[in-house]
Amino acid sequence: MATYTAVLSSIDSAFNSEEWKSTGFLAFPSNYWPHTMPDEFVIYEVVPSSPPIAEYQKPKYKGGLIIVQIYTRSNKGPFKVMEVADVLSDLLENKLQHATQLQDGVLSVRGIDKDDTSLFRADYSLQFNSF
Numbered sequence: 001m002a003t004y005t006a007v008l009s010s011i012d013s014a015f016n017s018e019e020w021k022s023t024g025f026l027a028f029p030s031n032y033w034p035h036t037m038p039d040e041f042v043i044y045e046v047v048p049s050s051p052p053i054a055e056y057q058k059p060k061y062k063g064g065l066i067i068v069q070i071y072t073r074s075n076k077g078p079f080k081v082m083e084v085a086d087v088l089s090d091l092l093e094n095k096l097q098h099a100t101q102l103q104d105g106v107l108s109v110r111g112i113d114k115d116d117t118s119l120f121r122a123d124y125s126l127q128f129n130s131f
Contacts, residue, residue: 010100
């Protein structure tokens with residue numbers, strides 16, 4: 001049976017993989033901010049959704065959304081955001097991370113970050129099911 005911590009561990013493992021580390025891009029889970037803020041980074045968050053619909057018995061899986069906030073330097077154009085989104089697509093889309101099945105991803109460009117104008121933000125999100 002899926003647990004919330006197992007889903008988070010599945011996503012943690014993707015960002016601790018050699019494939020991600022080779023990008024040199026730092027990744028942090030939500031609710032964690034480093035002491036020194038890097039120029040470019042991502043923050044990932046697991047957002048559980050409403051419970052699945054039971055047809056014949058109580059469902060034993062968790063479902064929801066994974067949101068990866070991409071932060072790059074502002075006034076540099078969208079190329080870096082698109083480059084990171086491509087890496088996220090290769091890393092996550094339609095993959096099985098342990099017991100967590102990931103779907104297609106969607107990129108949503110947000111623009112200059114309202115809290116820090118030196119940063120440009122985009123959100124990469126994808127649905128998941130964990131068994």
